[in-house]
Structures are given as structure tokens and as C-alpha cells.
Amino acid sequence: MSQTVPSACGMLCYWGEEVRAGFGLLKPDGVQRSDWGVSCCSPKTRITQITPGGRLLGFVRGEGSVSFIRAPPTGGLQGGRLKKLELKDKIRSMSCGENDAVLLTNEGKVFQLNKYNICSPIKYLADRTVIQIACGDQHCMALTDDGQLFTWGQNSSGQLGLGKKDESSSQSPQPLKSMTGIPLAQISAGGDHSFALSLSGVVFGWGRNNTGQLGLGDREDRYVPVCVKSLNRKKTVLISCGEDHTAVLTKDGLVFTFGSGCYGQLGHNSFSDELRPRLLGGLWGSEVSQIACGRHHTLALVGSSKTIYSFGCGEQGQLGNGQHTNQCVPLPVQLLHSESCLDQTVERIIAGGNLSVACCAKQNGEVATADSSARSSKGISVLDDELIENWIVNCEKAKTWHKVKRKIKMLFSSASSISASFIDKCKDKHYKTSEGHSGLDLSLARCAFEKLAKQQKILLEVESVVERDLLPSLKNTTAAGIEALRVYLILPELLRVLRKIQRGTQLTIDLAKAILKLDQESLNLLTNLWTRMPYYYYRTAVRMFHSVAAHFISQMMTDISCWDALKPTLHVLQKLYEVNSQRVTRLTEGFFYIKEINIFFVWLNSIQSYWDLLEYESLHSLETMVSSFNSVLKASCILMYMVFIYLLTFYFF
Secondary structure: OOOOOOOOEOEEEEEEOOOOHHHHOOOHHHOEEOOOOOEEEOOOOOEEEEEEOOOEEEEEEOOOOEEEEEOOOOOOHHHOOEEEEOOOOOEEEEEEOOOOEEEEEOOOOEEEEOOOOOEEEOHHHOOOOEEEEEEOOOEEEEEEOOOOEEEEEOOOOOOOOOOOOOOOOEEEEEEOHHHOOOOEEEEEEOOOEEEEEEOOOOEEEEEOOOOOOOOOOOOOOEEEEEEOHHHOOOOEEEEEEOOOEEEEEEOOOOEEEEEOOOOOOOOOOOOOOEEEEEEOHHHOOOOEEEEEEOOOEEEEEEOOOOEEEEEEOOOOOOOOOOOOOOEEEEEEOOOOOOHHHOOEEEEEEEEEOOEEEEEEEEOOOOOOOHHHHHHOOOOOOOOOHHHHHHHHHHOOOHHHHHHHHHHHHHHHOOHHHHHHHOEOOHHHHHHHOEOOEOOEOHHHHHHHHHHHOOOHHHHHHHHHHHHHHHHHHOOOOOOOOHHHHHHHHHHHHHHHHHHOOOOOHHHHHHHHHHHHOOOHHHHHHHHHHHHOOOHHHHHHHHHHHHHHHHHHHHHOOOOHHHHHHHHHHHHHHHHHHHHHOOOOOOOOHHHOOOHHHHHHHHHHHHHHHHHHHHHHOOHHHHHHHHHHHHHHHHHHHHHHHHHHHHHHHHHHO
């Protein structure tokens, strides 16, 4: 519910639920208050983040210290006093729920503050680097730098996304395996619902849905992440959740809201619920740069005019208009206009619980946009030219090689990081990700792997990590969406450079097995992507599986155990052949022809020779010849089956 993106504040403007003057950050005489309920102050120490929750309000200071206000058992935040949290670690970000809070250190470690004001490290995440955190009323989320999403806390409505209706609550973080391979840009938590946003603007929601706050067109709770398809290709860059409503912001500055509208918090000039995302018409024509949801109210900032709009519940003055009534259309908030405020401009808006805050700073002439606001969050790790050059420089040094290996393992064991490394941002093409468009720029992947190949030591380490760590992690056979399938399009480019040094055979087999383990829906999506794959990269995929299949066919005469390796690669090659007929730019039949199949006829001649021997050899050698004959016959039967499938596929369909 509260925002977790740090933003340095010179002056704070706040309105809504009554609190101590200036939050206790400075003396009361340093606070200005307007007749319409907006207060302003300039704390002596720099505040980088304010995070309002239900009965908790947190502050992160510039030097990394944390203070908080907790409401007493009876009464609101006004009865609480500012307390400093004693921690040795420097805190970068904080998110407050109803009674608890989660804190993120500069090093990516996570602490949890409970209702007894005891702050403890979350041991389950101790060996991971967390980059984002979010708190709902009674559940928490954490995103790591390798793209893994963890959830913990109450699971009464499926807000943890663990997949079962009766899944119990969890006090320790659990990995959300259903999101494996999705490169996430942002996470957000509401009352009892959760959202995740991918780098390509795909929105996933799960948890409580009694008022339509998941935007799926119904009121049924969801226990696993579900794609909000009506937001596909809208270029979503930010999600904010209230207790039972949700707002999303697009790169073009449009706002969509859905869920509960009983207080007017959706801004559609009504108090009705919306079960699907609906465009906020009241701000049509204004390029919104930020949004923030409180418990039952919503704020929107128009960057060009630095105007804050509010709508929803105003019973405690959280709309900043001097009224204590609800409002169902966006109207501007009037901030103070004293001399001390003239050189200030709104940098960030924050909403949580029944409180609204505007962080202001001296004007610098820059106009905030929706995209720039979204980019202020730290993202997952990706492979880029700078990182590759760093690896090449440091791989020969014993002291730094172990650091390079650790980074290679972190990045290449993560399908999310691999996918995020090669998305096509040219003209926002990655936002077009759909069943027919992968959102990838495979030329980036080819270029990156060719650079890695300049240092064979690095390339072999990448091969080892992908084979040992990445492919086994893909055993979850249901892909959450197109983005989770990108890794299957990227890896043939790695195989391409490995093949040049006679490597990658086992990796090709394992990749084929992973493809064949996909459920039918995911496999259909992958074949659709193959159908529209650029010619040269599709040709590379065919060549990789073809070369390995041909190699094992040639080995079959002497080692029938090769069938286990041959079968998956041949089946994938078969599927690629079936796809070829549906492509606009097709490969010729020669790319699928395996000349090594002629060995089958050599084996038939061998069988005939054994029959001839049986007619003339003495009886005492019969047992030996029959044993040898059985071995050849077994291999021949396997190969006959293989040839039958091969011919059936390539010549009759």
C-alpha cells in the first residue's frame, strides 16, 4: 500500500489523518498549516522516503537511519511518538503494512519490524540480494536482483500466490515459482492482493478480488498470478494498490483504475466498483507522471503543471481540499503558496492509510514523466557490454576470477535476467510482447555471446552454469507467459558459439528435454514464436538441433544407448520442421535432411549377413552369433522407428 521508492525531500507537505505537527521531525513552530488542512515543513535532516501504512508511519533519512511512528492501541497516529530504530545497517528503503514493516539495506538485506518494535533480519533471504520490497496489510513481497519473487505473511485470500486455496500462511519467504522466467520491473501489494509488473509492461495480479481489484472481470479470488490481459500492450510502467482498489500508470501518462469505488477512489464520477481496468477520463489530456493509492483514496501528479489531483475518501481530510467528504472525480490539491514554498516543486507523491504526502524540492527545470518515475526503482541484473568487458579484463586474475564466476552464476542461472538482457527497447517494441511477438532483439544476444566467446574461459563457465543451474530450474512445465519462454529463443545463440569450439552437445540435449517438458499451452506459444522468429535466428535454432541429431544417428551403429540423447533432439527438430511450413520466410528442405540416416540401410545389410552366417557356421558358435544378432536387431528396431517417424514427418505432412 505504501510507496517504497526513495526520493529526497527538501520540504514535506502532508494532509489527511491527524499526526503530531511536523511528524515530530522538527519543532511545531517550524510547521505551516493552511486553512484547508495542508501542512508544510522542512526537516533539518534530509528525508529520502516516507512510507505510511495502517497504524505505522516510517521515515528513512539520507544517512540511512530509520524513524517511525506507531499508533497506540486506541487512537490514531496523532497519539504516537517518533522513535528512532537502532540498526547498524544503512537502510535504503522501507515499506509499512497494517502493523509491521519491512526494511531494505543498501547491501540488499531485509529486516522486518514487528508490532512489538523488534527488528530482526529475515534469515531465509540472507544469502540473496533484494532490490525491491512491498507490504500489504498483513503480507510482504521481496524481489531479488536475479529476478526471483518471494512472498510471506497471511494468505487468507491467496495473496501469497502459492497456488492452493487452502495454502496456509507462511512466516518465512516462499519463492513464487509460477513467475519463474518473468523479468519483473516492479512489485506492489494492496490490502490482501498483490501485483507484479514485467519489464515489457505485462501486469500480473493475485489474491483477494471481492471488488474486482485484480481487474480480471469477476470477483473471484486468485491463488496464483494471473495476467491482466486487458492491460496488455498499454505500456504500463507503474502499479499502486489501495486496500481494495488498484491504479496503473502507462508510459504515455494515462491512468487506469479498477476495484472498489464505494468512496469514489476510482475517479469515474461514480461510486460503483469496476471489475476491469477503466481509463480515468477526468485526467484525459493531462500527462500523469505519478500515482499513489491510500487505503480508500488516490493521488495523481501531472508533471508538466506540478499539480496533484485527489479523489476518493476524504473523511479525514486526505484529499487536501478542506472538506471531509468523499469525492468521485479528480480535483486539484491546493498546496501552500508562502514565500518559503515559491521555489519548491513537487518531486514525489505518497499515499498510504489515510495520509497523503508530497515531497518537494527546489525547482531544476526538469519535467517528470511516467517513465522516469518508474525507472527510479532498482532493476534486476542484466548482461550488457560494460559487464562483459569487466569479465574479460578480470577473468585472468586469480583474485578477481571468483567474483566473475559468482556474477556469471547469478546471471546465467536466472531465466529472468537472461530475458531482461535482450529485450527490444527500440521504439518500445518490447511493450508489444504478445503471442506473436517475443519482445526480444536477438541481435543483442548474438552480439553478446560472440563477445563472450573471445575469452573461452568465460564461455565455458557460462556453458557450465546454464547446464548445471539454469535448465534444471525450468522443470516447472507451465510458463506464466510469453516472457518466460524467451530463454528458449535465446539459448540457441549460445549454442551457436559453443558449436564453433565443438562444445554444447549436452546443453542442446538438455534444452530439447526442457522444451518437450512444457505443457501443451506453453509449447503452442513457443511454436507461435518460432513461426514469427526472424529468419537467421530460426535457422540457427534448426542447425543446432540438426547437428546434434545427426551426430547421434552416426553413433547408433556402435552405441545404441545414444537413442536417449537422440530422441529429444529429433523430436524438437520435428517440431521446428512443422513450424517451417507456417513461416513467411521458410527454410529449404535441405536444412532438415539428415544424410546420416543412410546408415540405416547399412544396418539392414548387416542383418542379412548374420542370416547368411547362421546357415553355414557350426552349431557351437550359434549362441554367440544369436547374441550379436539380437544386439543389432535391437538397434535396428530403434532406428527403424526413428526413420519411420522421420519419414512420416518430413515427407508426408
